[in-house]
Amino acid sequence: MGKKTLMTGNEAIAEAAVQAGCRHFFGYPITPQSEIPEYLSKRFPEVGGCFLQAESEIASIYMVFGAAGAGARVMTSSSSPGISLMQEGISYISAAELPCVIVNVMRGGPGLGGIQPSQSDYFQATKGGGHGDYHVLVLAPSTVQEAADLMMEAFDLADKYRNPVMILGDGFLGQMIEPVEFKRRSSTDRPARDWTITGAKGRAQNVVKSLYLKPDVLEQHNLQLHRKYQKMIKNERRVETYLTEDAQVVIVAFGMAARIAKTAIKILREKDIKAGLVRPISLFPFPYQTLEKVAEKVDKLLVVEMNLGQMIEDVKLGVCGKAAVHFYGRVGGMVPSYDEIVAEVEKIVKKKR
Amino acid sequence: MKKVFERPKSMYPVSTHYCPGCGHGIVHRLIAEVIDELGILEKTVGVAPVGCSVLLYNYLNCDMYEAAHGRAPAIATGCKRVHPELVVFTYQGDGDLASIGTAEIIHAAARGEKISTFFINNAIYGMTGGQMAPTTLIGQKTTTSPFGRTSEEAGYPLRVSEILATLDGAAYVARVAVNDPKNVIRAKKAIKKAFETQMKGLGFSLVEVLSQCPTPWKMSPSEAVKWVEEKMMPYYPLGEFKSPKEEG
Ligand SMILES: Cc1ncc(C[n+]2csc(CCOP(=O)(O)OP(=O)(O)O)c2C)c(N)n1
Ligand code: SF4
Numbered sequence: 369m370g371k372k373t374l375m376t377g378n379e380a381i382a383e384a385a386v387q388a389g390c391r392h393f394f395g396y397p398i399t400p401q402s403e404i405p406e407y408l409s410k411r412f413p414e415v416g417g418c419f420l421q422a423e424s425e426i427a428s429i430y431m432v433f434g435a436a437g438a439g440a441r442v443m444t445s446s447s448s449p450g451i452s453l454m455q456e457g458i459s460y461i462s463a464a465e466l467p468c469v470i471v472n473v474m475r476g477g478p479g480l481g482g483i484q485p486s487q488s489d490y491f492q493a494t495k496g497g498g499h500g501d502y503h504v505l506v507l508a509p510s511t512v513q514e515a516a517d518l519m520m521e522a523f524d525l526a527d528k529y530r531n532p533v534m535i536l537g538d539g540f541l542g543q544m545i546e547p548v549e550f551k552r553r554s555s556t557d558r559p560a561r562d563w564t565i566t567g568a569k570g571r572a573q574n575v576v577k578s579l580y581l582k583p584d585v586l587e588q589h590n591l592q593l594h595r596k597y598q599k600m601i602k603n604e605r606r607v608e609t610y611l612t613e614d615a616q617v618v619i620v621a622f623g624m625a626a627r628i629a630k631t632a633i634k635i636l637r638e639k640d641i642k643a644g645l646v647r648p649i650s651l652f653p654f655p656y657q658t659l660e661k662v663a664e665k666v667d668k669l670l671v672v673e674m675n676l677g678q679m680i681e682d683v684k685l686g687v688c689g690k691a692a693v694h695f696y697g698r699v700g701g702m703v704p705s706y707d708e709i710v711a712e713v714e715k716i717v718k719k720k721r
Numbered sequence: 722m723k724k725v726f727e728r729p730k731s732m733y734p735v736s737t738h739y740c741p742g743c744g745h746g747i748v749h750r751l752i753a754e755v756i757d758e759l760g761i762l763e764k765t766v767g768v769a770p771v772g773c774s775v776l777l778y779n780y781l782n783c784d785m786y787e788a789a790h791g792r793a794p795a796i797a798t799g800c801k802r803v804h805p806e807l808v809v810f811t812y813q814g815d816g817d818l819a820s821i822g823t824a825e826i827i828h829a830a831a832r833g834e835k836i837s838t839f840f841i842n843n844a845i846y847g848m849t850g851g852q853m854a855p856t857t858l859i860g861q862k863t864t865t866s867p868f869g870r871t872s873e874e875a876g877y878p879l880r881v882s883e884i885l886a887t888l889d890g891a892a893y894v895a896r897v898a899v900n901d902p903k904n905v906i907r908a909k910k911a912i913k914k915a916f917e918t919q920m921k922g923l924g925f926s927l928v929e930v931l932s933q934c935p936t937p938w939k940m941s942p943s944e945a946v947k948w949v950e951e952k953m954m955p956y957y958p959l960g961e962f963k964s965p966k967e968e969g
Binding site: 431434437442456565576 | 762763764765766768769775776778782783784785786787788789792795796797798799800801802803804807824825827828
């Protein structure tokens with residue numbers, strides 16, 4: 369290790385999982401993420417892992433439930449329509465507090481949509497997706513290197529909070545080839561898991577469940593989950609700021625859109641427009657505070673997304689009326705070009721507010 | 722004095738929440754007795770369904786999961802793939818297994834997943850108050866087939882054991898009943914054989930149990946056991962549909 373290799377984002381995610389000690393994968397093929405299961409089906413036999421192609425995404429997520437409940441480091445990956453099918457299971461996994469990693473390599477929707485990159489599952493990923501009051505920790509990488517880094521960390525975070533962690537990428541990230549280095553081995557010592565299903569040998573029965581028929585007991589369960597989410601909000605906010613110090617206008621974007629925005633910012637600066645970037649890396653918890661601070665100094669923001677305006681709602685909550693929040697989005701698998709972003713920023717700069 | 726009858730060690734000393742005359746309690750007990758006899762309590766894992774028996778873990782004291790509706794075989798698969806040395810079983814009703822969970826049970830069987838499934842066929846949705854199940858008989862009245870199930874509207878009841886027995890991955894498939902003492906003894910033998918099939922690593926095993934559900938059937942417990950014999954058994958014949966070859 370410590371050596372750079374050229375890999376697609378999907379392959380890097382898969383290899384990072386192996387290096388983080390993940391030995392169980394359950395999934396169902398779907399474009400544009402199939403390289404993840406394909407890679408693992410080859411790689412797992414070398415390390416004694418278990419790869420299983422399930423009959424559906426519904427079965428996949430419940431196999432994850434079973435393996436996570438049994439104490440394994442486990443993951444699944446899919447793309448938008450498949451992730452929709454998993455939502456029931458993600459709700460159950462969250463309720464039962466099972467650690468696992470779910471990768472969504474997003475494509476355009478709704479419905480069967482298309483197979484080209486998109487960011488239109490932001491709401492689904494960050495606001496619940498399934499039923500009930502729960503949250504998944506959501507991380508959005510914007511380079512292949514970051515995808516590998518976050519993937520490795522995701523397993524530790526899942527263990528730390530006993531909660532699903534979602535890596536939210538898009539078809540662009542999954543398919544593009546970049547040099548990647550697998551920097552660190554994720555800590556092999558995982559937190560104690562005395563609650564797992566291992567056979568009740570020399571101890572009382574363990575039960576992995578989500579049913580609480582008594583309302584007062586379920587309320588306590590909900591409140592306990594809520595306290596956990598508050599802890600995530602306190603400890604796990606991740607955000608990159610780029611050239612915001614002297615900025616007159618700030619772009620807010622995540623994942624691939626943020627990467628394109630960076631190029632646009634360089635061009636804008638050559639044109640003497642001081643643009644900067646806020647790139648939320650954790651989408652739940654969302655870095656509201658960073659936006660609040662930025663809005664104290666800048667009166668114009670442009671949110672760029674590969675959807676028709678989802679993260680913008682969180683940006684507005686962070687900005688809280690202190691600055692104008694504009695939007696530029698492309699959808700359907702169309703990716704915003706840096707020229708389009710430059711033009712959009714130039715338009716905004718000319719506006720009064 | 723010699724004790725001739727006692728509570729299985731694998732059961733908690735509590736009374737169940739089931740209706741009088743319900744078959745679930747009998748099957749729980751049979752599973753517990755078999756776990757005791759095989760001495761596998763410390764390595765047995767159960768997966769409870771969504772249905773009247775969702776609280777199975779309040780009665781059996783092995784490690785347990787509580788599944789989502791129909792997904793028990795997928796959860797059991799995940800567990801078994803992590804701990805191949807454990808004995809993993811699912812316990813499922815007919816709505817759970819034969820309707821919402823058909824894909825999961827068929828593929829667990831097709832994969833030859835080394836788990837055992839105890840499938841409680843009571844021809845109705847008990848927990849939700851007596852709606853039509855995929856196993857509801859033609860002519861049977863339920864709250865969603867108030868004039869009796871017709872094949873024109875609702876098709877035909879599923880014979881799960883016969884279907885699963887066609888799959889190469891299924892090593893042991895049997896249908897039993899718990900409507901009289903003779904059948905209860907046979908049911909226990911089948912449950913034991915299912916566990917043994919799994920422990921020998923031979924593949925998937927399933928025991929379908931015709932079970933009485935007097936409350937939504939709107940019958941007394943004694944009418945219910947008669948109904949199992951007179952109405953269910955002709956459509957759902959008892960017997961072994963698939964069995965591993967005897968050794969030797
Ligand atoms: C996804 C989902 N759909 C519907 C239900 C409601 N529900 C709970 S139990 C049940 C049917 C149970 O019937 P069966 O499996 O035959 O078991 P029984 O209660 O008869 O033992 C249904 C439909 C649910 N809990 N989850
Ligand atoms: S409704 Fe049927 S299955 Fe449920 S407890 Fe009553 S008798 Fe048993």
